[in-house]
Amino acid sequence: MRAHWPVVPAVLCLAFATDLRAAGFLEDSRANVDFRNLYFDRDFRQPGGNQTNGQSQAREWGQAIALTLQSGFTQGALGVGVDVIAMTGLNLDSSRDRAGSGMFPTERDGSSVAEFSRLGASVKLKYSETLVRSGVMAFRKPVLQSADSRLLPGLFKATTLESSELAGLTLQAARVTQVMGLDSSDWERLTSRYGGRSDEFTLYGADYALTEKSQVRAYYGKLDGIYQHTLVNYLGRLDFTADRHLSFDLRWAKAAEAEDFRNIDNRAFGALVGYREKNHTLSVGYQKMSGSDAYPYVTGTDPYLVNFVQILQFSNAGERSWQVRYDVDLAAWGVPGLSFMTRYVRGDQVQLSSGGDGREWERNSEFTYVIQGGSWKNASIKWRNATVRSSFGNDIDENRLIISYPLSLF
Template sequence: MTSKHRMVALLLAGGALPGAANADFIADSKAGLELRNFYFNRDFRQEGARDKAEEWAQGFLLRMESGYTEGTVGFGVDALGMLGYKLDSGDGTGGTGLLPADLSGGSQDEYSKLALTGKLKLSKSTLKVGALAFRSPIVSNNDTRLLPQTFQGVLANSQEIDNLTLQGGKINRIKANSSSDYTEMSANRIGGNSDSFVFGGGDYKLTPELTTGLHYGTLEDIYKQAYGTLVYLRPLGENQSIKTDLRYARSQEDGSFRDIDNKAFGAMFTYALGGHSFGAAYQKMSGSDPFPYITGSDPFLVNFIQINDFGNIDERSWQVRYDYNFAAIGIPGLTFMTRYVSGDNVEVNGSHDGKEWERNMDIAYLFQSGPLKNFGIKWRNASVRSNFGNDLDENRLILSYTLPLW
């Protein structure tokens, strides 16, 4: 029986349960429809490059989450149906990640995908089987395009011990943002193919302000990675705080695919004052390889931003960032962010002359009330310059609306 058939069987089984057992299953269920209108424009600026990647698309995401049946062990099921429609994409301007590519250099007119997840709950622990979308230091799904990327596998979470959160599981396939099909996994910039990523770890709150974590994962036959984290949030007075975020990862080969050696250190410090936040970060790669992570997923790096991750061989990078929440002056829902990251010392063709920088700016507004409540507008702008990669300017305009159904 396939995983999809198992999920359907779980859903039918839930419908056959007695009314008493169904009480929480139905009463705690929720559903919502999200509409995403996404315009993406990336202009390539280096000599000899293609002109641009430009597309406009409409997405529909129908989310349904059940509660759990009554009893010592509760059962439930979640479903996410997704549709993507092309509004505009000329020949040669595809490749934005919004839509699947076609043979003309453009994109397919439409695509769809279905994510079904069975779940069970015992005390303060949950187990999910099927389609997964989650975030952790060792692996996180990507949701920066028209439709989210998902994994297929098993995920367990537990909070049985006070202040300790445990997470672990196994992934065997990945479905990219612009794909309807699950595929094998590979490692970003490293390659290879694998059908197993096993991971586990936990985060422990030592004090109300201090949390430490340790996570471990293995992409079978490609790499294994250990990740340690430390986050300290120190209140300084009314509407003031300083946050320290430290991260260290050690990555090595697994199996005989190829030798892999990477050590990644990152530190970010953020000072918050009222609606203002001022941040600074440093990230350093060492070893003979770039930072490995599952292709298509999000890496847990302090300098992973809109386009680049600054995780190349021997790269060191610095970030400055500023955020402002306009709720501080009576305009809730309006936010602004800008940041700049500069990287150097990248190994390119045997030397360490590689340099790159990226600048980002986000402006977003989410209507808080009235007929447009839950309607959001976001403009994301970025520029990248590099002496070993692409030079590009990018704009993303995202309109979203979430309609609760029940």
């Protein structure tokens, strides 16, 4: 087991210098254990297999256990708290010729490890409606998002600030110095899809509620020495009746180089509009990359895009993509907790390095069932299916079966 305690000295000093019996620190504490079982099966359909390593399949099965301890805050104007996370991922089935699912770290011979673990902590300070956290954590902001699509989520070593002192306005700031990927238990320097290595990512943002059902978000992020990223996002809803409404998600972003890194030019527009009537929702999305480069993001994190789906992002240089999606809640048919989603995304106008235009498409289907009561309440089973075809990348058929069980200890 590899343990990581970047903030333990600070945590212990603050904790023992404070009366832990003070109302709130213990009384408001919470402990949760999340169990996630994931079967992952990816089949590379093109001749020659995976373009990276020639494998015909990536098929593995694993079990994750994640313990989260969150304290309350001590009394006084400045409240002090501590959060601790402990995670482990167990390899239930794999082989050298089927490794590479992104679920586990790999050995030198390319096979997956039998298990991997993580341990971390963060200290948090609260004054009025302002919260500062420092240590190991996961968070999702428009210009930097922890990934969570395998057994264990990606993690950051970071310091964050969130302030809601003014009604309707939330200010955000963060400094991230290292990242731990989905299939890793080691801290790494920050890298990007453009190449380069960096020791710092900083972000600043503001979320402003225009009304109870509409919000504007503006963010700036900078991967030191590599790129800078500006993003504006509008989220809104227009109600017609109690069970009919339109939802809007509009995004615009611009990326450029930082300092003396090579020239970077990307502008991205995305829109997702959905119409919901009772238990049915039909959505249409459009996304367009402009400029000579692809959409920016830190390696091991998720890009904030309306057409970022199960496998593809549709974020290549020049790419244009459309999405059609349908969601239904099957409670109306007498099965509460059961839902279904299907979508199709098609991209073209990809500027290939070899010249010419590339094309790709992805189709997803997803069934989810959440147990509604009893001792297994909130446990869920999810089946995800995806098909990808590309004129320049891998052709993929994929299935994921995910069983999750969140358990509250106190």
